[in-house]
Amino acid sequence: MFTNTIKKIVRAGLLVSLGLSFCYSAYAQQEIKIGVIYPLSGAAASSGSEMKNALELAADIVNNGAKTVPNLPFSAGGGLPNLKGAKIKLVFADHQGNPQIGATETERLITQEKVVAIVGAYFSNVTATSSQVAEKYKIPYVNPESSSSTLTQRGFKWFFRTTAHDDLFVHNFFDFFKELEAKKGIKVKQLATFNENTLWGNETTKLETKLAAEKGYNLVKTIVYPAKSTQLTSEVQQLKSANPQVVMQSSYLGDAIMSMKTYKELGFSPEMILANNAGFTDTEFRRTLGKDADYVITREVWSPDLAKNNPLIKQVNDLYNSKYKADFTGNSSRTFTGLMTLVDAINRAASTEPEAIRKALVETNIPANKLIMPWKGIKFDEHGQNVLGSGILVQIIDGKYNTVWPFDLATKDVVWPMPKWDQRK
Template identity: 75%
Template sequence: MKKSWSARMAAVVLGASFALGAHAQQEIRIGVLYPLTGPGASVGAELRSALELAADIINNGAPGIPDLPFSAGKGLPNLKGAKIKLVFADHQANPQTGATEAERLITQEKVVALVGAYNSAVTATASQIAERAGIPFLNPESSSASLTQRNFKWFFRTTPHDDLFVHNAFDFLKELEAKKGIKAGVVASLNENGLWGTETTKLQTKLAPEFKQNLVKQVMYPAKTTQLTSEVQTLKAASPNLVLQSSYTADAILSIKTYKELGFSPDMILANNAGFTDTDFIKTLGKDADYIITREVWALDLANRNPLIKQVNDLFNSRYKINFTGNSSRTFTGLMVMADAINRAGSTEPEAIRKSLAATDIPGSKLIMPWKGVKFDATGQNTLGQGILVQIMGGKYNTVWPFDMASREVTWPMPKWDQRK
């Protein structure tokens, strides 16, 4: 009788676990699954750099940053100084490729855990493979709310999800009117049509009437489109004051170029992170990126509240000549959380790592994120994360909400394209 796929995978995982257990002091292989080529390559490169920095700190320390976990260096102390070995896989922003690569990492590369995968649609398929194989999967960045609604046992997510993020946007608009006297006016949305954008659209549809916002038009476009002319013309015809937008890097850049070309100039664009917080966004668009507000989970100007933010960002910048973004800071944090769990488990056995992840309780003072900490609920969702909003001004991200955390006042409305200097 042939063994089932699940049985074969379990045998592979068990063998890998025993093999790694015998050599724990040497190497712990963690699979990391990200878009290293294709439309997400630019953000993938930043996420890879963040992972490499985290692994280097875990393995070799970070002198001068004593409040950062593993800063004393020399590997995982509860595993006799075992070093983290990152095994990279490129999913090319393709869900099927992500699933195939996840299986390869587990069966051929013998990883004891997976971290990834940025794109929500890829995280969905890759984590299914990990779930069937009984391998811990930690997701630092994907925000589709449904990912932690699948009753998975092996899936953990450190970032807040879109239910919270979209709520944040509407909370902001409500407070903007109540505290600043600024009304959003007529609202429209432009979202990519993958899992992330589709779920965001549904949430916006649900929340707009609850928050008494006049959402008149919702436009969706193919996630890998190379032109947005018809979609922007549709938006322009609706004459919105505010555009809510969810786009990855290439299409976020394309949309702003198309807005300018077609003379579409709403009072404000309120974006849902992703492409709008990729370093390439400001680098490519220059001054045309200014004034946009985007939800975030990290900002350098919050260092006045948490010194770790500047200390670790300085280290990142010295090596890679870029600052952290909301994307890369979450990826860095994800690997640190996984390493913490493996160290507390004192084992590379998957079930021990899973139990350790479930028991995670890291205070905000040990993170570079402006969160209360990391603590997972029964679904694998971190309950202590939170979102912020930033506005791009002078090529920099400035925290503007929550208002009590703001480093500058909101500038609203944006100047029209022909009125910008």
């Protein structure tokens, strides 16, 4: 009898154990782990923080809903409907702006955290190494912001980029110059390039040099400076001596701020600084420089003043602002869109199997009215490049970004030339 009692206790304990195991398993299935890798420390930590906020907002909308944006996908909340309400769990990694750390952290996310997909990584050179690891492990990789053209020229099967790329953005610069002359009577001929020397900046320099020659512009100076420089005095002196009308510049946040301070210090005042996004669109750029940030024109992919054409822009930006006391930027709005695109694919796949997610990404076709971006939609070509993305140009006036090109979308007339430093109020 004693033996039978022991057997019953053991059997009961086993059932309880199995029950707990089953409950844990069922709970575990309610979370879909997505790895996200961004610069959360180092010189671009401010940019990384804004993009982290955007990711958390997107996940919160999917998991818990957002009644104020009923037309946004997943705004009803409750998780992914095709996966029985499974919730998104973001697993963050910090690449610190270092390509090698990006690669090792991506491997950790895949092999130890067991994420089903990766979103990242802002820096093009980090995205290059990070996505290579994902390709090796056959894990879907969605890249919302990196614009280096070669990222989608590597023959990868698991890499998908939602943003447009630098080939298109640099063409936009020269389209702008042409229309500036035709519609505003402003003629630009003397150009200079001032770009950092990682993958993004080097590729941009090649594109700008090529197009300047093809389109008949005089490139009076080409400067490629070391990324994360501690001073830019000699480089700016070279620019000043070359006397360009327009400086086309590609810099991350720290370099963008430093260059503007050096321009003022040395009295360098070209007709225009035409920036290639990145540091020039970070909230910290305007916060640090104040009025000295005014009049810069930068290429962009998003601006709050475009809400007149798309109510979703204001509705989602208001959510972001209420939570983080700041507006979306071109970076964070793209990051938000990248995660929402991945979630859409996982839901359509009705699976967390990597191949099923990859196949759903290939079949993605999100219409413009479901996006907060001023794009025609999201649809990937055979290289994983969204073919429906586009760019705009914005100018900082009174501390705010205003769309100035394309001219039919402009909310303010372009101010040209930039006032000289000693003529500013």
